[in-house]
């Protein structure tokens with residue numbers, strides 16, 4: 001009997017991990033992940049398991065199913081034609097030019113994928129919208145797919161809520177090693193799976209049931225929500241906006257703390273212990289990063305503007321504005337703290353990823369901090385345990401428009417945090433990597449120029465101990481160190 005065939009278009013942060021999970025949990029299904037990038041596919045197929053993305057546990061997961069019932073391939077047409085169900089997990093970044101530039105999601109890759117499916121498919125397909133897309137995209141895609149008239153397509157919306165990095169990734173991915181323990185299994189299950197469909201169309205409802213069955217292999221049925229397709233598309237944008245809003249709220253409060261002497265961690269704890277509010281996502285920082293938050297809020301803003309809901313658009317837009325303000329404010333603290341000039345001063349950047357336990361730098365706040373410091377002619381020494389040097393140089397080259405030669409004169413990247421701190425005027429923590437908490441600060445203090453400054457953009461360093469060693473310390477939303485040249 002023919003095995004059920006799934007194809008996923010897009011072998012990125014979402015396509016690779018989610019399809020690996022389906023292949024692992026459903027050994028009776030063959031899953032083929034395709035992409036237009038030969039480098040990505042080669043990397044997913046790498047014999048040494050040197051995958052294109054770093055996620056704790058992902059390598060083990062992929063290696064346990066790769067070439068069993070999980071395949072990575074460049075053969076798009078073949079995979080589409082063979083598939084019963086096609087996930088589309090291509091990137092949907094913010095549009096950079098044209099109508100809606102800087103706000104709307106760019107759906108070019110989505111539409112290209114849909115046109116490819118329409119051109120190739122000769123048998124009925126279930127097409128699953130996995131990418132984050134604006135509301136009513138499924139409707140537009142249905143028009144593209146059905147225009148060919150060659151076969152029947154059922155369109156489902158199934159937004160992905162996976163977060164990158166250890167804590168959340170473990171929750172979602174690592175049933176692999178621990179699936180027998182009930183407590184751990186609870187921890188590792190996704191909060192919910194959302195499937196949107198056209199509830200008035202019996203074929204779509206049938207397709208939805210097929211997808212529900214697939215997820216039911218490891219997700220409790222009561223956590224699989226089914227809604228109409230527009231609710232599903234909108235929920236994804238709203239979920240990310242709510243999460244980002246909490247971060248912007250606590251970051252706004254961090255500025256009040258610095259102006260009054262209150263302590264942001266104490267305030268966050270006191271507020272978060274109210275069960276209605278909750279403690280998660282109240283960690284003050286240099287601002288949120290990552291490929292999703294800003295893009296999805298802007299997409300929601302654009303939707304509101306298109307609907308003439310100007311006040312609502314403005315409300316959501318302020319989440320992003322506050323985030324920009326937080327990054328700017330942090331850099332001003334560094335410059336003012338260092339006696340109003342950083343020209344020619346060596347500054348150590350600890351962490352470049354947008355959060356810990358990932359090598360992803362998309363929209364990382366570190367990029368904006370570095371850009372501004374380079375604009376002020378600082379000399380940067382950068383250390384991140386997981387981000388490749390080439391990625392850091394590419395990000396900084398892109399945002400500063402400095403050519404590689406100029407960049408090399410201003411930026412050095414180190415594989416060792418102590419070397420990165422040598423002869424530095426200031427440490428600047430941009431990512432909350434755990435290893436930064438354990439550094440030998442006595443050793444670092446001896447290596448640094450004096451006065452030695454530490455600007456902790458994540459409030460993870462041992463501030464009191466560092467102060468006793470002689471460091472002048474700034475923490476986000478912390479009472480200001482009197483030795484810091486700040487007001």
Ligand code: NAD
Pocket residue numbers: 009010011012013014015034035036037040089090091092109112113130131132133160161162163164291292
């Ligand atoms: P990504 O850039 O890592 O991966 C997208 C992949 O699609 C790339 O490898 C690209 O080469 C491929 N691609 C683009 N056009 C293609 C085409 N026409 N045919 C075949 N392959 C094509 O992006 P991602 O982070 O995986 O995000 C994918 C979608 O999922 C986005 O809409 C994003 O908003 C959403 N999302 C991402 C996350 C996350 O944590 N990264 C979480 C939830 C949702």
Ligand code: UDX
Pocket residue numbers: 160161162163164165240243247280281282283284285286287288289290291292293354355356
């Ligand atoms: C996010 C959503 O959490 C996830 O559900 C969605 O599918 C994709 O977008 P991700 O971007 O991987 O996931 O990371 P997340 O943990 O949400 O953090 C986003 C940014 O906010 C990071 O830069 C993080 O450092 C920052 N953040 C998060 C804070 O500054 N403070 C917090 O309290 C929480």
